[in-house]
Amino acid sequence: MASWVFCNGCFQPPQATSSFSLTSCGHMYCDVCLRRGKRDECLICKVACRTVLLSKHTDSDIQALFMGIDSLCRKYAKETSQISEFQEKHRRRLLAFYGEKISQLEESLRKSTLRVEQLQRVRSSQQTAFSTVKTAASTPSAKPSGSLLFQPRGSSASERAESMEVDLTPSSRRKAASPTALSTSA
Ligand SMILES: [Zn+2]
Ligand SMILES: [Zn+2]
Incomplete structure (x- = not known):
């Protein structure tokens, strides 16, 4: 048992010959002190409590309290x-x-x-x-403008430009x- 484990009644550490008990109120007692008090009543709290004998068979939740x-x-x-x-x-x-x-x-x-x-x-x-x-479409248009003189009077320059655009599109x-x-x- 660890150094902090002692009987809450006589303040003695656990002996090889004695067994220790833990109460539900959280107090520990040696066999001697436990027998001194009333059955199922804590010596310190003076209230009814359950007591569990501490051994290697004790519930793991309780054993965990004693883990280093x-x-x-x-x-x-x-x-x-x-x-x-x-x-x-x-x-x-x-x-x-x-x-x-x-x-x-x-x-x-x-x-x-x-x-x-x-x-x-x-x-x-x-x-x-x-x-x-x-550019190719506009460049040659300058040249035929000279030949405008040879065009019949009825056809205007705009009509001719239109026909050229139609030709070029495809x-x-x-x-x-x-x-x-x-x-x-x-
Ligand atoms: Zn004791
Ligand atoms: Zn108590």
């Missing part, structure tokens, strides 16, 4: 580490799952960015092609259509 603080710490340190390891394992698993998810999303974002850049390049090349066509569409067709197959 150092072994109590070891017991809880072990329990604490087991519980924290269990929880940590699950946290790591969840973390790995989200890590994987994040890298998948990053990869998908990278691919989408590349796709957007690719489409922007196609669009700008289309715009370049379109402006080339527009060719500009053809140019615009080809890069789109390429990018869809890619």
Whole structure:
């Protein structure tokens, strides 16, 4: 028994020959002191109480009261580490799952960015092609203006410009259509 265990009646520590009892009010007595008092009544509290003989067969809850603080710490340190390891394992698993998810999303974002850049390049090349066509359409219009003299008086310059635009539209569409067709197959 630990050094703090003593009889609350005679203040003697437990002897090899004597047995100790614990009352429900929390007092301990040696056999001699227990017999001195009334049956089922505490000598100190003077109230009715239950008495339990302290032995290795005593209920574990009561035995736990006599456990050394150092072994109590070891017991809880072990329990604490087991519980924290269990929880940590699950946290790591969840973390790995989200890590994987994040890298998948990053990869998908990278691919989408590349796709957007690719489409922007196609669009700008289309715009370049379109402006080339527009320049080509406006440049020769200067030359026939000289031949306006040979035009019949009825046809105006605006009518002629309109007919040229109509002629050019299909060719500009053809140019615009080809890069789109390429990018869809890619
Ligand atoms: Zn005693
Ligand atoms: Zn008592």
